[in-house]
Amino acid sequence: MGLSNISDLRRREIVEAFYNTAIKEGLESTSIAKIAKSLEIPPSLIIHYYKSKSELVTALIDHCLELYLQIFEKAYTQKKKSPDVLYALLQRMFSKDWNELFDDGVYYSAYALVFREAEVKEKFNKIHKTLRSKFSELLMECDELGYIDCKDPEQSSNLIFSLLDGTYYFISMLDSEKEQKQHLRQSEELAFEILGLDKHNKN
Amino acid sequence: MGLSNISDLRRREIVEAFYNTAIKEGLESTSIAKIAKSLEIPPSLIIHYYKSKSELVTALIDHCLELYLQIFEKAYTQKKKSPDVLYALLQRMFSKDWNELFDDGVYYSAYALVFREAEVKEKFNKIHKTLRSKFSELLMECDELGYIDCKDPEQSSNLIFSLLDGTYYFISMLDSEKEQKQHLRQSEELAFEILGLDKHNKN
DNA sequence: CAATTAATTGAACAATTGTTCAATTAATTT
DNA sequence: AAATTAATTGAACAATTGTTCAATTAATTG
Numbered sequence: 001m002g003l004s005n006i007s008d009l010r011r012r013e014i015v016e017a018f019y020n021t022a023i024k025e026g027l028e029s030t031s032i033a034k035i036a037k038s039l040e041i042p043p044s045l046i047i048h049y050y051k052s053k054s055e056l057v058t059a060l061i062d063h064c065l066e067l068y069l070q071i072f073e074k075a076y077t078q079k080k081k082s083p084d085v086l087y088a089l090l091q092r093m094f095s096k097d098w099n100e101l102f103d104d105g106v107y108y109s110a111y112a113l114v115f116r117e118a119e120v121k122e123k124f125n126k127i128h129k130t131l132r133s134k135f136s137e138l139l140m141e142c143d144e145l146g147y148i149d150c151k152d153p154e155q156s157s158n159l160i161f162s163l164l165d166g167t168y169y170f171i172s173m174l175d176s177e178k179e180q181k182q183h184l185r186q187s188e189e190l191a192f193e194i195l196g197l198d199k200h201n202k203n
Numbered sequence: 204m205g206l207s208n209i210s211d212l213r214r215r216e217i218v219e220a221f222y223n224t225a226i227k228e229g230l231e232s233t234s235i236a237k238i239a240k241s242l243e244i245p246p247s248l249i250i251h252y253y254k255s256k257s258e259l260v261t262a263l264i265d266h267c268l269e270l271y272l273q274i275f276e277k278a279y280t281q282k283k284k285s286p287d288v289l290y291a292l293l294q295r296m297f298s299k300d301w302n303e304l305f306d307d308g309v310y311y312s313a314y315a316l317v318f319r320e321a322e323v324k325e326k327f328n329k330i331h332k333t334l335r336s337k338f339s340e341l342l343m344e345c346d347e348l349g350y351i352d353c354k355d356p357e358q359s360s361n362l363i364f365s366l367l368d369g370t371y372y373f374i375s376m377l378d379s380e381k382e383q384k385q386h387l388r389q390s391e392e393l394a395f396e397i398l399g400l401d402k403h404n405k406n
Numbered sequence: 407c408a409a410t411t412a413a414t415t416g417a418a419c420a421a422t423t424g425t426t427c428a429a430t431t432a433a434t435t436t
Numbered sequence: 437a438a439a440t441t442a443a444t445t446g447a448a449c450a451a452t453t454g455t456t457c458a459a460t461t462a463a464t465t466g
Contacts, residue, residue, distance in 0.1 A: 006413080006463090026319055028231030031453060042415055044456080053454060105318030112315055114375055115308030116229055125376040158373075158386060159393050163362070166369025170361075172317055173328040183361060190362050194393070209433090209443080234423065245445055247426080256424060 011049050013039065015063045018056060019106060027109035032056070061110050061120060064102075065127045071101050072131055082141040086148070089138070093164055094188035096181060104172055132157045139195070149196030160191045214252050216242065218266045221259060222309060230312035235259070264313050264323060267305075268330045274304050275334055285344040289351070292341070296367055297391035299384060307375055335360045342398070352399030363394045 017039050021030045032053060036043040050056040075089045092098045113120040132154075139153035150156050167187040171180040192198065220242050224233045235256060239246040253259040278295060282288045295301045316323040335357075342356035353359050370390040374383040395401065 010413085026231075026315070028229075033452070033454090043454085044416075045414060047455060048413075051455095103318075105315060108311060108315040108318070112229070112308060112312040115306075115311070121376055121378070125378070128373060128376060155389055158389055159366070162369035162373055162386075162390055163366050164369065165372045166365035166367065169368045169372060170331060170365055173324055173331060175324070175328070183365075186358055186361055187365055190397070213443085236422075236424090246424085247446075248444060250425060251443075254425095 007049070011059070014046055014049055014056070015059045018060050019063060019103075022060070022106045022109070023103045027057075027060075027106055057113075058119070060106075061113070061123060064107060064110055065123060068102060068107070069127055069130065071098075072134070076134065076138070082138060083145060083147040086138055086142050089135075090188065090191060094167070094184045094191065096177070096184065099168055099171075104168070128161075132161050135161070142195075147197075156194050159194055163187050163191060210252070214262070217249055217252055217259070218262045221263050222266060222306075225263070225309045225312070226306045230260075230263075230309055260316075261322070263309075264316070264326060267310060267313055268326060271305060271310070272330055272333065274301075275337070279337065279341070285341060286348060286350040289341055289345050292338075293391065293394060297370070297387045297394065299380070299387065302371055302374075307371070331364075335364050338364070345398075350400075359397050362397055366390050366394060366397075 014035065017035050018030060021034055021038055025034065032043045032046050035056075036046055046056070050059060075092060076085060079085045079088060110120070111124065114124050115121075136153045136157035139148065139150050139156055142148045143150045143153060164187065167183055171183050174180050174183070217238065220238050221233060224237055224241055228237065235246045235249050239249055249259070253262060278292045279288060282291060313323070314327065317327050318324075339356045339360035342351065342353050342359055345351045346353045346356060367390065370386055374386050377383050377386070
């Protein structure tokens with residue numbers, strides 16, 4: 001990472017403090033003063049690195065989306081053979097620990113901005129499309145190897161992501177972990193079906 | 204509706220002004236003063252009807268969820284035979300006009316509170332479970348009539364809702380209506396498949 | 407070391423936040 | 437019509453909001 005000079009370090013430090021404060025207090029009710037307090041610096045120093053609040057919010061969204069992207073990237077580079085990658089990835093995607101890699105509260109707050117700020121909409125759109133097309137490529141490879149039965153990889157990718165996003169959306173409302181896991185299992189099963197795979201008869 | 208006395212009317216009026224202001228300005232940056240301004244009343248009158256801001260937010264969430272519920276309820280009571288209801292409902296659910304019945308920006312902002320306020324979490328949970336179980340009942344009826352092939356209606360209901368929610372989540376990031384519709388069509392198709400139905404060969 | 411650039415501080419700013427309260431007007435009841 | 441209750445107003449509140457700016461300290465360069 002090219003965080004050479006002290007300026008870039010401070011900038012990152014500030015955004016991370018923003019992120020951590022937002023987890024506890026909520027994105028919209030996290031003020032510059034609160035971030036400053038958590039870093040034990042004066043608020044004016046924050047404005048020295050980010051000219052305005054909205055610039056800071058933009059930086060946070062970039063930070064979040066980058067983090068989100070990295071979580072996926074990591075999964076792709078773990079194993080070698082495409083089918084192994086796919087199998088491991090699917091299993092992780094539809095699991096609780098995957099979900100806990102990232103704070104959903106902050107994420108949804110940021111997501112709400114999509115409806116008012118075109119720039120934010122674009123950012124989210126870009127990341128999600130990247131994720132889907134990467135997954136689509138993986139599906140294509142697996143299909144060529146005869147590991148899955150997938151006529152339209154792009155479509156399957158979309159469906160699996162929609163299913164995934166919708167599942168996380170729903171389980172966030174649930175209190176019991178048991179229920180959450182049950183829903184994840186159901187969705188995972190359907191994901192495997194979409195790909196013409198039987199989860200427990202890995203062939 | 205039992206909105207007899209002037210007090211209840213005012214209360215509703217205030218919440219609706221809140222909702223409408225939040226559509227434009229965002230939920231979190233809609234202040235009591237702004238709501239008051241839009242109604243041309245002093246802020247103190249709002250606090251007279253809702254003791255605090257958080258009480259007002261609670262009322263808005265109730266309003267939103269009620270609205271959301273009503274949209275579904277309406278669909279159930281339109282036709283008589285279960286299969287017709289199901290077919291019409293599915294088609295509407297996965298359509299753009301359905302999506303436009305409600306402001307998603309406000310909805311997601313409210314949803315973000317799920318992660319910090321247990322009370323809000325409970326409310327959302329309740330509504331969504333109600334919706335899913337109602338739909339599940341409908342599936343059961345349709346299955347008994349041999350219209351669909353559905354081993355586990357509850358599970359199918361969950362999957363279809365997850366798919367639906369995830370689809371709306373994604374298309375909110377898209378600019379072009381064409382793309383949005385395409386994704387909706389894909390998801391709708393899968394929904395029909397889940398139920399063992401062929402959309403265009405209605406039998 | 408001197409000079410320059412960058413980082414940090416603290417005081418001050420107007421505007422807005424949610425909320426309180428006493429005073430006034432309007433509606434309802436006796 | 438008088439008395440009581442409810443609705444509405446406007447002024448005031450301390451606290452916090454984002455932001456500016458001049459002054460000071462620290463780091464880097466010549």
